[in-house]
Amino acid sequence: MDAFTQLTAKACSIPVANVDTDQLIPARFMKESRSVGYGQFLLYDLRYSADGTVKPDFPLNSSAADEARIMVTRRNFGAGSSREAAVYALVDAGYRCVIAPSFGDIFSSSAVNNGLLPAVVSEADCESLLIKLASDIQPVTVDLNDMSIRCGDLCIKFVINSIWRTKLLNGWDDIDLTQAHREEIDQFQEHYLQKYAWSVSNLLTK
Amino acid sequence: MTANKTLFDKIWDAHEILCSDGGQSLLWIDRHFVHEGSFHAFNKLNGRDLPLRHPELTFGLADHYVPTHTRNTALVPEKIRQVIEQLVSNTSQHGVTLLGLDDPRQGIVHVVGPELGITLPGLIMVCGDSHTSTHGALGALAFGIGASEVAHVLATQTLWQYKPKSMRIIIDGDLSPGVSAKDIALHWIAKLGAESARGHAVEYCGTAVDAMSIEARLTLCNLTIEGGARCGMIAPDEKTFTYLQDRPFAPKGKALDQAMDYWKKLKTDNDAVFDREFRFNAADIAPTVTWGVSPEQALPISASVPDPSKIASSEDAQQVQDSLDYMGLVPGQPLTDVKIDQVFIGSCTNGRLEDLRSAASILKGRKSKVPGIVSPGSTQVKKAAEAEGLDQIFISAGLEWHESGCSMCVGMNGDLVASGQRCASSTNRNFKGRQGPGSRTHLMSPMMVAAAAISGNLADVREFISQSTVA
Numbered sequence: 001m002d003a004f005t006q007l008t009a010k011a012c013s014i015p016v017a018n019v020d021t022d023q024l025i026p027a028r029f030m031k032e033s034r035s036v037g038y039g040q041f042l043l044y045d046l047r048y049s050a051d052g053t054v055k056p057d058f059p060l061n062s063s064a065a066d067e068a069r070i071m072v073t074r075r076n077f078g079a080g081s082s083r084e085a086a087v088y089a090l091v092d093a094g095y096r097c098v099i100a101p102s103f104g105d106i107f108s109s110s111a112v113n114n115g116l117l118p119a120v121v122s123e124a125d126c127e128s129l130l131i132k133l134a135s136d137i138q139p140v141t142v143d144l145n146d147m148s149i150r151c152g153d154l155c156i157k158f159v160i161n162s163i164w165r166t167k168l169l170n171g172w173d174d175i176d177l178t179q180a181h182r183e184e185i186d187q188f189q190e191h192y193l194q195k196y197a198w199s200v201s202n203l204l205t206k
Numbered sequence: 207m208t209a210n211k212t213l214f215d216k217i218w219d220a221h222e223i224l225c226s227d228g229g230q231s232l233l234w235i236d237r238h239f240v241h242e243g244s245f246h247a248f249n250k251l252n253g254r255d256l257p258l259r260h261p262e263l264t265f266g267l268a269d270h271y272v273p274t275h276t277r278n279t280a281l282v283p284e285k286i287r288q289v290i291e292q293l294v295s296n297t298s299q300h301g302v303t304l305l306g307l308d309d310p311r312q313g314i315v316h317v318v319g320p321e322l323g324i325t326l327p328g329l330i331m332v333c334g335d336s337h338t339s340t341h342g343a344l345g346a347l348a349f350g351i352g353a354s355e356v357a358h359v360l361a362t363q364t365l366w367q368y369k370p371k372s373m374r375i376i377i378d379g380d381l382s383p384g385v386s387a388k389d390i391a392l393h394w395i396a397k398l399g400a401e402s403a404r405g406h407a408v409e410y411c412g413t414a415v416d417a418m419s420i421e422a423r424l425t426l427c428n429l430t431i432e433g434g435a436r437c438g439m440i441a442p443d444e445k446t447f448t449y450l451q452d453r454p455f456a457p458k459g460k461a462l463d464q465a466m467d468y469w470k471k472l473k474t475d476n477d478a479v480f481d482r483e484f485r486f487n488a489a490d491i492a493p494t495v496t497w498g499v500s501p502e503q504a505l506p507i508s509a510s511v512p513d514p515s516k517i518a519s520s521e522d523a524q525q526v527q528d529s530l531d532y533m534g535l536v537p538g539q540p541l542t543d544v545k546i547d548q549v550f551i552g553s554c555t556n557g558r559l560e561d562l563r564s565a566a567s568i569l570k571g572r573k574s575k576v577p578g579i580v581s582p583g584s585t586q587v588k589k590a591a592e593a594e595g596l597d598q599i600f601i602s603a604g605l606e607w608h609e610s611g612c613s614m615c616v617g618m619n620g621d622l623v624a625s626g627q628r629c630a631s632s633t634n635r636n637f638k639g640r641q642g643p644g645s646r647t648h649l650m651s652p653m654m655v656a657a658a659a660i661s662g663n664l665a666d667v668r669e670f671i672s673q674s675t676v677a
């Protein structure tokens with residue numbers, strides 16, 4: 001996974017609350033292999049009408065959005081279904097950071113596991129940033145070291161919990177981290193399965 | 207030591223292997239479910255050549271993509287068949303028990319887990335599916351995870367988690383006839399908001415919860431995630447212990463005695479303090495339906511569609527207007543005037559035997575004005591329902607009786623609501639496009655779906671309950 005330290009890039013704003021994961025990637029695309037590239041499915045039903053025509057007004061369909069690496073949106077982004085495919089769709093479309101006042105829990109941790117920064121800002125700061133973007137102020141700089149976001153003369157702070165920040169800064173993968181604790185896990189398991197032997201009693205004999 | 211731990215704390219503490227400097231805990235995972243959609247996680251694992259640490263603690267279930275009008279996969283589109291086959295090959299390659307398409311124990315993961323006694327009090331259970339919260343109804347700590355985390359659990363049988371805050375929802379009093387666990391959930395989510403429980407583990411208690419059947423508790427915990435919670439749980443009691451007796455995977459004999467000693471202590475201590483606490487009176491809750499595109503956009507059936515012009519905040523008004531536009535509703539229109547095109551009864555929320563019984567009790571001897579599908583939550587539920595003749599009630603009413611699967615809850619198998627069509631649905635999400643592009647979903651209890659089917663519009667089930675019908 002690529003490390004994330006600082007990113008200066010174009011941002012695309014989706015000034016809508018409650019963009020859930022069913023919208024981020026409609027269920028019908030999730031049977032595709034990841035190798036086809038999930039970026040094409042991102043927010044598909046908001047980008048295209050039922051007959052397949054492009055909805056020209058949707059922000060993601062503007063030519064400027066092609067180069068965007070940062071998304072700015074409103075509260076409760078990524079709520080709902082646990083589908084990590086929602087994160088794949090963003091990552092495969094080139095996004096490395098989503099800025100919003102709040103995120104769905106499972107979405108945030110999946111994002112971090114795929115090198116996508118979920119940057120939490122206050123509602124007021126989010127609105128200020130959306131106003132900047134609405135008047136075509138670009139690019140946006142996101143700095144994970146000091147947890148700041150800059151756009152024109154605007155400078156706001158974001159929050160992210162410390163472990164996720166460390167993981168992103170280093171591009172670490174959880175499985176590697178956990179394997180380093182192998183001994184503790186082995187010891188715990190031995191003790192746990194003795195004390196709570198009932199928890200596996202009727203599985204092992206099957 | 208003072209007795210001030212919550213049920214959640216007790217289970218968490220028993221599973222904490224270590225806590226890192228940053229405050230993240232590494233937890234032992236007792237049970238893990240995978241389904242067809244878990245292929246991304248298996249690919250990740252296979253790509254790194256990692257074995258499963260404990261294949262016997264993972265169970266595979268075919269539910270999300272399975273066809274429900276037939277079990278003949280030859281009739282299924284190729285890509286869907288491939289996803290189902292991938293689950294078969296991934297589980298067999300790694301030695302995971304699969305309850306697959308032809309297994310008599312097949313069904314929706316959150317229905318089958320409790321049904322087979324795979325779900326037990328005091329366990330930590332995870333699955334790459336947000337409604338894993340369902341299993342908390344038996345006193346387990348259960349929550350949904352993403353595909354990377356699924357791969358992590360497969361490889362290590364552990365998971366990194368931040369400890370959520372605690373929230374208690376107390377529901378006292380008696381539910382009125384025609385009101386069910388579904389209405390309680392929609393009611394509190396509408397009152398508190400779809401984000402209200404974000405970052406919290408919710409415990410339900412109160413006399414209304416005590417009085418609930420296990421199946422109703424499963425519905426309540428299932429929907430907890432729609433209030434943004436990490437999980438929902440209910441302390442195990444005599445009902446739980448009775449429910450678990452003789453379930454195939456539940457402990458037996460001496461192991462059961464040991465388990466019971468532990469399970470009986472699994473309740474929140476009297477002096478425990480929750481970060482947040484809310485109270486509801488069951489008697490205040492009416493049959494509830496959603497009118498918008500978030501589960502929080504719900505109202506009693508006697509209400510009218512909200513009017514954005516009467517909402518003070520312009521952002522909120524805009525959001526309501528947007529929801530009404532999508533749903534094709536008129537501001538101020540009585541909910542009972544909303545015509546429906548079809549119905550769906552099923553899902554991990556309301557696809558259990560009691561749910562089918564309650565819907566059948568309303569439909570018995572009546573006709574549905576609209577087409578619809580009934581898909582039992584598991585193959586065992588289907589068999590049991592057929593043994594009682596429930597299938598005949600649905601079929602006589604004009605509805606289709608299907609095999610078990612997620613079906614029209616998410617439409618992955620092709621059971622879709624067409625664009626612009628309106629569905630009264632016993633499922634859990636009314637998001638835009640959830641049941642298919644452009645689909646319009648109204649969430650409600652199975653009884654309320656039955657009432658809507660008979661009426662051809664959203665309807666108050668209380669008008670169909672005769673004196674003798676037990677709600």
Ligand code: SF4
Nearest residue numbers: 337553554612615616
């Ligand atoms: S029934 Fe619906 S909510 Fe439940 S597991 Fe299946 S798709 Fe998910």
